[in-house]
Every structure is written in C-alpha cells, then in structure tokens.
Amino acid sequence: MNFFLIVHAAEEKIPIAGQIANFYTWALGIGALVALLVLIYGGIVYTTSAGNESRIGEAKEWVFGALIGLFLLFGSYLILNTINPELTKLKDITLEKNKPGETSLSENPGGVIFIPPNSIASLPVGSSEELRKQINPGIFAKSNDANAVVNGCVSRQIGPSECVFIDPRIWQLIVYLQNGGFSISISSMVGTHSQLTTGGNISRHWDGHAIDIDRINGKLVSGADDSNPKPDTIALLQVLLELRGKDLVPSQVIVNGNGRIDSEIQGYQINGGQQVNYVDGGHTDHVHIGY
Numbered sequence: 405m406n407f408f409l410i411v412h413a414a415e416e417k418i419p420i421a422g423q424i425a426n427f428y429t430w431a432l433g434i435g436a437l438v439a440l441l442v443l444i445y446g447g448i449v450y451t452t453s454a455g456n457e458s459r460i461g462e463a464k465e466w467v468f469g470a471l472i473g474l475f476l477l478f479g480s481y482l483i484l485n486t487i488n489p490e491l492t493k494l495k496d497i498t499l500e501k502n503k504p505g506e507t508s509l510s511e512n513p514g515g516v517i518f519i520p521p522n523s524i525a526s527l528p529v530g531s532s533e534e535l536r537k538q539i540n541p542g543i544f545a546k547s548n549d550a551n552a553v554v555n556g557c558v559s560r561q562i563g564p565s566e567c568v569f570i571d572p573r574i575w576q577l578i579v580y581l582q583n584g585g586f587s588i589s590i591s592s593m594v595g596t597h598s599q600l601t602t603g604g605n606i607s608r609h610w611d612g613h614a615i616d617i618d619r620i621n622g623k624l625v626s627g628a629d630d631s632n633p634k635p636d637t638i639a640l641l642q643v644l645l646e647l648r649g650k651d652l653v654p655s656q657v658i659v660n661g662n663g664r665i666d667s668e669i670q671g672y673q674i675n676g677g678q679q680v681n682y683v684d685g686g687h688t689d690h691v692h693i694g695y
Contacts, residue, residue, distance in 0.1 A: 435477045442470035527652055528579040532556055535575040543588060546595040558594035568594050570612040573652060573695050584643060589619035591690055608694035618690040626689035627662040634662050641672035645679060653677050656694035660687045
C-alpha cells in the first residue's frame with residue numbers, strides 16, 4: 405500500500421484526487437483482509453461442524469458473505485474499468501479565471517461590444533474653458549455650435565437673439581467620450597432647435613443642456629452609409645449607462661435604433677438618470693443626450 409504517501413500527505417501536499425485514490429487503495433486492502441478472515445472463520449466453522457447441519461449452514465453463510473463482499477470490492481472496479489478506463493481515474497478539479505472581455509471599439513464588428521465599468525478614462529476635470537481647449541470645433545455640424553468651443557456660448561438662430569451658455573457637463577461629457585476612444589460628430593447642440601419639442605415640452609437644447617450625436621467612430625447612427633453602426637452605438641450607450649451614480653450621468657439618453665426601431669438599442673436608454681425602454685420614433689438617426 406502507499407503508506408509513505410499517506411503519512412507524508414500534508415508535507416508533500418498530495419492533490420485531493422491522489423488522497424482519495426490512496427484512501428480507496430487502503431479500503432480495498434482492508435476489505436480484502438476482512439473477507440479473508442471471514443473465509444478462514446467460515447472454514448473453521450465448517451471443519452468443526454462434525455456433520456451438524458446447523459453449523460454447516462452457518463459456515464456456508466459466512467463463506468458466501470465473504471465472497472459477495474470480495475465481488476463488490478473488486479467487481480465494481482472491474483466493471484467500470486471495462487466500460488471506460490477513464491471512469492476509474494481520479495482527476496483534480498481546476499478552476500480557471502475568466503479572461504477579461506475585449507473592449508476595443510475596432511474589434512468584434514458584427515456583435516455587441518461590451519465595455520466593463522471603469523474601463524475607459526476617469527471623469528475629466530477642469531473649467532469649461534480648459535475642457536473646451538480639448539475639443540475640436542470640427543465635430544459640430546452647426547457653425548453657431550462650433551463657435552461655442554471658442555467663446556463658450558451659442559448664438560440662437562431661432563427666437564430671442566442671445567448667446568446661450570452651454571452646460572459645463574456637456575463639455576465634460578464630450579472630453580470623457582473622446583478620452584474613452586470615441587470619435588463623435590454632433591449634429592446639434594443649440595443649433596437651430598426651437599424652444600418646444602414636438603410633444604410640447606421645453607427642449608433641453610434650448611438652454612444649452614443637450615447634444616445630438618449623429619456619427620460614432622465615423623459611422624452614421626442612421627446607418628444610411630451602410631457602415632453597421634449598431635455595435636458602436638451600443639458601446640456608446642453602455643458607457644453612458646455606466647455613469648449612473650456619478651455627477652456626469654445624463655438625465656436623458658434617447659435613441660430608438662439605427663434608421664429604424666430596434667428594441668435592443670431602446671433598452672439602453674436613460675430617462676431621469678435611470679435605464680428605460682422609452683419609445684420615440686424620431687430618434688433613429690442620432691443619440692440625444694440631455695442634462
């Protein structure tokens with residue numbers, strides 16, 4: 405028997421599978437020894453029975469029981485080994501850590517890109533002026549919005565002639581997305597938005613609290629350029645959802661699909677700082693983000 409291995413198991417750190425195998429070997433040996441003793445005892449009873457039928461019957465029971473025990477001990481192993489030798493080989497259980505998910509926006513073009521929490525840049529800090537210096541005016545489609553990168557406010561093109569100062573969180577968010585590897589184009593900030601939405605509410609654009617992103621990583625959100633924008637759209641939405649619980653979380657993130665209604669994309673929307681499945685058919689060509 406593997407007596408040495410058992411005695412030094414703790415010292416040599418035998419794997420659990422090896423310890424079980426050692427225990428089984430010892431149990432098998434002890435069982436065989438007990439069966440042998442029982443056979444000897446049965447033989448002694450039989451030879452001393454002197455023709456006594458009762459004693460002969462008792463001896464036969466001892467011998468039969470010993471043989472059954474030996475069969476159970478060795479037969480089960482032989483049967484399993486005959487069926488499949490691997491069934492009699494104990495192996496250690498090993499657990500492997502999951503590999504980190506890929507976060508590159510250029511990979512996995514045909515599927516949803518998942519970006520784990522805190523995987524992109526930390527929240528940018530600084531004054532509005534300092535943040536604006538990190539933004540290229542060329543990302544804005546409207547000239548009055550682009551001018552705000554320099555002077556900090558947008559001249560209205562509709563309604564009262566005044567310069568609307570932009571919510572500092574808008575600049576912070578744009579820098580945050582840029583630092584996270586996103587290339588975006590903004591179709592409207594204040595732009596040519598009127599005061600009221602089609603639903604009769606005051607637009608977040610009116611007072612400089614919103615942007616509309618119509619292009620993500622060079623791909624039109626509408627999908628009109630046949631560029632498969634869905635993975636990049638979802639990647640952006642996931643990053644915005646990860647801002648929940650932080651000061652930079654938008655109160656509104658509205659987009660209903662890429663050129664048409666898409667229930668999966670709708671599931672990433674935010675209203676009141678919480679994830680919702682809001683439906684507004686007018687938002688299939690841009691991502692509306694409002695504070």
